[in-house]
Amino acid sequence: MSQATAAVQTDTHAEHHEELSFLYKYILPVDHKIIGMQYIFTGMIMAIIGGYFAYAFRMQLAFPGELVPLYGLVGPGEYNMLVTNHGTIMIFWVAMPVLIAGFGNFLIPLMIGCDDMVFPRLNRLSYQIFLVSTLVLITSFFVAGGGFGGAWTSYPPLSSVAEYSRTDWGASLWILAVALEFVSFLLGGINFITTTMNARAPGMKWMDIPIAVWFIVVAVILFMASVGPLVAGAVMLFMDQRLGTTFFLPSGGGDPLLWQHLFWFFGHPEVYVVLLPTMGIVADIISVFSRKKLFGYRTILYTAFATGGLSFIVWAHHQFIAGIDPRVANVFVVTTVLISIPLAEMMFSYIATLYGGSIEFKTPMLWALSFLASFLIGGVTGIYLGASALDIYFHDSYFVLAHFHYTFFPITIIGMFAALTYWFPKMFGRMMNETLGKIHFWGTFVPFNCIFLPLFLLGLAGQNRRVYNFQNYPDLAKQELQDIRIFATVSLIVLLLFQFVFIYNFFVSMFKGEKAPNNPWNANTLEWSTSSPPPHGNFKILPTVYRSAYEYSVPGREKDYWPQNEPPE
Amino acid sequence: MIEYFVHRASSFAGDIDNLFLVITLIIGFWFFLTFGALVYLIIRFRRKEGVKAQYIAGEKHSETKWTHYPHYAVIAMDVVIIAINIMVWVDIKQTLPPRDNLVRIIGQQWSWSFIHAGPDGELDTQDDVATVNDLHVQTDKTYHFELQSRDVLHNFSVPAFRLRQDAVPGRTISGWFKPTKTGTYDLQCAEMCGYGHGIMGAAITVHSEESYNTTMAQIQNGTYESHFQKRKGTKTKFPSNTSKVDDEDSFAVLLASVF
Numbered sequence: 001m002s003q004a005t006a007a008v009q010t011d012t013h014a015e016h017h018e019e020l021s022f023l024y025k026y027i028l029p030v031d032h033k034i035i036g037m038q039y040i041f042t043g044m045i046m047a048i049i050g051g052y053f054a055y056a057f058r059m060q061l062a063f064p065g066e067l068v069p070l071y072g073l074v075g076p077g078e079y080n081m082l083v084t085n086h087g088t089i090m091i092f093w094v095a096m097p098v099l100i101a102g103f104g105n106f107l108i109p110l111m112i113g114c115d116d117m118v119f120p121r122l123n124r125l126s127y128q129i130f131l132v133s134t135l136v137l138i139t140s141f142f143v144a145g146g147g148f149g150g151a152w153t154s155y156p157p158l159s160s161v162a163e164y165s166r167t168d169w170g171a172s173l174w175i176l177a178v179a180l181e182f183v184s185f186l187l188g189g190i191n192f193i194t195t196t197m198n199a200r201a202p203g204m205k206w207m208d209i210p211i212a213v214w215f216i217v218v219a220v221i222l223f224m225a226s227v228g229p230l231v232a233g234a235v236m237l238f239m240d241q242r243l244g245t246t247f248f249l250p251s252g253g254g255d256p257l258l259w260q261h262l263f264w265f266f267g268h269p270e271v272y273v274v275l276l277p278t279m280g281i282v283a284d285i286i287s288v289f290s291r292k293k294l295f296g297y298r299t300i301l302y303t304a305f306a307t308g309g310l311s312f313i314v315w316a317h318h319q320f321i322a323g324i325d326p327r328v329a330n331v332f333v334v335t336t337v338l339i340s341i342p343l344a345e346m347m348f349s350y351i352a353t354l355y356g357g358s359i360e361f362k363t364p365m366l367w368a369l370s371f372l373a374s375f376l377i378g379g380v381t382g383i384y385l386g387a388s389a390l391d392i393y394f395h396d397s398y399f400v401l402a403h404f405h406y407t408f409f410p411i412t413i414i415g416m417f418a419a420l421t422y423w424f425p426k427m428f429g430r431m432m433n434e435t436l437g438k439i440h441f442w443g444t445f446v447p448f449n450c451i452f453l454p455l456f457l458l459g460l461a462g463q464n465r466r467v468y469n470f471q472n473y474p475d476l477a478k479q480e481l482q483d484i485r486i487f488a489t490v491s492l493i494v495l496l497l498f499q500f501v502f503i504y505n506f507f508v509s510m511f512k513g514e515k516a517p518n519n520p521w522n523a524n525t526l527e528w529s530t531s532s533p534p535p536h537g538n539f540k541i542l543p544t545v546y547r548s549a550y551e552y553s554v555p556g557r558e559k560d561y562w563p564q565n566e567p568p569e
Numbered sequence: 570m571i572e573y574f575v576h577r578a579s580s581f582a583g584d585i586d587n588l589f590l591v592i593t594l595i596i597g598f599w600f601f602l603t604f605g606a607l608v609y610l611i612i613r614f615r616r617k618e619g620v621k622a623q624y625i626a627g628e629k630h631s632e633t634k635w636t637h638y639p640h641y642a643v644i645a646m647d648v649v650i651i652a653i654n655i656m657v658w659v660d661i662k663q664t665l666p667p668r669d670n671l672v673r674i675i676g677q678q679w680s681w682s683f684i685h686a687g688p689d690g691e692l693d694t695q696d697d698v699a700t701v702n703d704l705h706v707q708t709d710k711t712y713h714f715e716l717q718s719r720d721v722l723h724n725f726s727v728p729a730f731r732l733r734q735d736a737v738p739g740r741t742i743s744g745w746f747k748p749t750k751t752g753t754y755d756l757q758c759a760e761m762c763g764y765g766h767g768i769m770g771a772a773i774t775v776h777s778e779e780s781y782n783t784t785m786a787q788i789q790n791g792t793y794e795s796h797f798q799k800r801k802g803t804k805t806k807f808p809s810n811t812s813k814v815d816d817e818d819s820f821a822v823l824l825a826s827v828f
Contacts (some may be wrong), residue, residue: 248738462728
């Protein structure tokens with residue numbers, strides 16, 4: 001499949017890709033575009049489930065003990081199950097499949113100018129394992145005892161002993177689903193790296209690769225380097241649950257803290273695994289809609305490497321007060337706060353890109369700019385939590401919760417909408433409705449801030465996470481605090497209602513939208529040089545690359561963009 | 570700012586609140602600077618007919634200084650934060666000041682057991698006083714605690730003390746606190762511990778010496794009425810509504826001392 005060495009391209013290329021039957025085109029595809037969309041659609045369905053869970057438990061917090069419309073009574077057990085699986089789903093079944101597997105699959109071959117992934121069947125297998133893992137997770141909600149409720153970090157002994165968790169099979173199916181999912185992404189990941197290394201269009205040097213592709217590849221490398229310990233831990237946890245081993249049980253000579261180290265050694269790089277793809281997508285969108293060359297392409301790239309490298313030595317900042325030696329914390333404070341250095345530089349470069357631009361506020365650009373604004377809040381509040389002494393007060397409080405929602409919501413939801421609205425014309429060959437897109441943007445962005453800004457205050461007031469009813473605590477049952485909870489819940493409902501605008505816009509535009517030209521945004525990257533949607537095999541003639549991806553508004557040229565594959569005059 | 574929401578009832582609560590304030594000032598400055606730059610650039614360089622965007626690669630020194638100089642300032646601020654933080658952390662978690670009294674705290678699904686050392690100041694002796702979900706301490710005495718768990722991970726969390734520590738089965742974790750303000754405060758479990766995690770609360774009461782001795786006597790002769798049970802279903806008030814926030818510590822006084 002690799003075309004990197006194919007210096008001579010002919011028109012006969014397309015003949016290798018004859019039309020396939022429905023079964024092989026959509027159900028058992030090897031085409032990276034269809035596999036990417038399978039991931040994206042699965043992720044979007046899981047996002048609906050995750051959002052529904054959030055609705056149910058936020059209603060319980062705002063109106064404790066009352067029947068939740070469309071759900072029913074949320075007791076302590078259901079509450080634990082809902083928060084646990086909300087977190088699991090949003091990170092492992094929405095952020096990962098949509099941003100990395102979904103857009104990685106769709107974008108990498110198109111943006112580097114080749115006809116498919118280098119291992120198309122491995123790619124198909126990867127999605128199929130992912131689908132199985134999704135089904136296992138959904139099954140776990142319905143087994144006897146209910147779904148797992150030991151928090152998405154699943155600290156043992158709670159998660160490893162059925163008498164403690166009271167969810168015997170729920171816990172086992174949960175860890176099985178997570179492990180299967182990692183296997184799937186390992187298969188996908190090796191494919192992404194190999195494809196980018198070997199199958200780039202002739203002329204595309206490393207420094208000509210669009211940032212979106214670069215960051216997905218860096219993210220995948222981080223993922224593959226960090227996931228090993230967690231898969232080992234997952235197997236040990238599963239054996240503790242089902243075979244009676246005692247890796248994490250002190251009564252049998254094990255240690256509960258071992259799991260925390262294994263989990264967070266993966267868990268912290270994981271934050272950057274999901275952050276980087278969105279950062280890359282946002283870089284491309286900002287450059288296109290401000291008609292500006294990216295400010296310091298190499299700097300941005302190197303800051304991503306530095307962030308990735310540092311992310312491997314910060315994991316114990318999740319465990320400052322978990323019973324580790326307090327002296328160790330000092331080391332991790334230094335490394336954690338150091339991460340602000342590359343990330344600040346990256347952020348400054350993005351903002352500097354806007355300088356001297358000609359900014360057009362299309363929907364994708366609104367999403368990209370709102371990502372920068374809200375991720376900034378998520379980033380600076382992280383400094384509080386990296387400081388170990390403040391973590392004594394804030395650990396597992398709503399301050400932490402608000403902080404990481406200010407990172408994960410922009411990354412996952414805002415990033416997903418930015419990418420979907422930007423590449424929608426390429427995916428489906430039709431344009432989305434701009435007006436509905438903007439209504440949906442404001443209807444999501446404003447309630448999002450109304451949900452999570454007040455939660456910082458609740459954190460300051462000493463409110464802890466994962467408690468199903470704060471009326472049990474006199475210091476937290478104050479009416480003023482309850483009013484804040486109700487406000488956040490109402491904002492969440494408003495946010496969820498506005499998603500119907502998106503769903504309507506998405507499906508109506510897919511079938512009835514205005515036909516999209518090949519390059520509706522006047523962008524430079526290779527995916528815009530083929531037809532919308534691209535044919536099986538992507539390009540009629542495989543492109544040759546002559547320049548970097550960000551040559552916008554070059555002085556002396558009439559057009560303000562200069563596609564990568566346009567031969568020099 | 571924390572002291573407007575939660576009482577400041579231990580000796581190191583003020584240190585943590587001040588650390589919060591220092592970090593807020595530093596990152597607040599950065600946040601408004603960066604956010605302001607972002608908003609300004611978005612408005613200033615919005616698309617206008619006939620105006621073409623500039624071509625800036627961001628590779629020359631004259632251009633990169635705009636991101637590099639703020640960046641060096643970030644490093645300087647980081648060093649300040651790290652230094653202050655480590656000072657506070659070493660104080661609270663790494664050093665054990667000499668103790669006046671001792672208490673053993675045991676978490677289990679889903680209640681707290683407390684063993685007060687009694688007059689002799691030693692645990693596992695005849696005069697130990699055991700309670701469930703009710704911890705009694707004296708003001709201005711330094712307490713050491715031995716934190717244990719019988720089953721899963723728990724977390725001993727007292728917001729009014731700004732204190733939090735995980736309890737790990739199979740280990741005894743020691744630490745200290747010194748209450749400074751009388752009153753009854755929430756004590757919560759802050760680590761997911763299963764079905765009853767949400768109700769695993771207790772009450773911690775800081776007594777004057779006299780009231781402490783009375784309460785201990787009541788517990789021993791069986792006439793004690795649990796503070797935890799009495800508080801259930803009630804709602805407390807913000808510190809700013811009950812009494813004036815300790816004037817020496819408040820933000821206004823701190824600012825006044827700066828200027």
